[in-house]
Amino acid sequence: MTDDITLPNQIALWLDEAKAENVVCIDIKGKTSIGDCMIVASGRTDRHVGAIADQLQRHLKEYGVSKVRVEGQQTCDWVLVDVGATIVHIFRPEVREFYNLEKMWSGERPGEPPSH
Numbered sequence: 001m002t003d004d005i006t007l008p009n010q011i012a013l014w015l016d017e018a019k020a021e022n023v024v025c026i027d028i029k030g031k032t033s034i035g036d037c038m039i040v041a042s043g044r045t046d047r048h049v050g051a052i053a054d055q056l057q058r059h060l061k062e063y064g065v066s067k068v069r070v071e072g073q074q075t076c077d078w079v080l081v082d083v084g085a086t087i088v089h090i091f092r093p094e095v096r097e098f099y100n101l102e103k104m105w106s107g108e109r110p111g112e113p114p115s116h
Contacts, residue, residue: 007065008037008086014059015041018052020090026105036085040101042093046076049090053079056088 005013008025015023020041029036043049053073060068060083069082077095081088089101 018055020052035087039088050076
């Protein structure tokens with residue numbers, strides 16, 4: 001891998017290779033202590049969500065990322081892959097729409113003046 005590709009960018013490429021849909025990267029640095037980047041993607045079905053998560057874990061291992069925590073692979077409605085500073089959410093479309101993480105995390109913090 002080239003050094004100029006950051007891990008979030010590499011993850012987005014892997015998600016694209018796995019045919020994930022509507023991949024969105026959200027900068028959460030300074031909004032929370034849970035990480036710096038949140039990536040949200042959709043799979044067409046629960047099987048597709050599970051396959052995307054499996055491929056992502058395999059790529060991360062090959063890339064040398066050792067500390068990966070995964071939750072939700074039993075049902076595959078929503079799989080969370082925690083890679084430290086980068087958190088990946090893979091949803092079935094209707095579950096993604098229900099939780100709407102993009103709207104929640106893309107907005108300004110309360111009490112923060114809007115940037116112009």
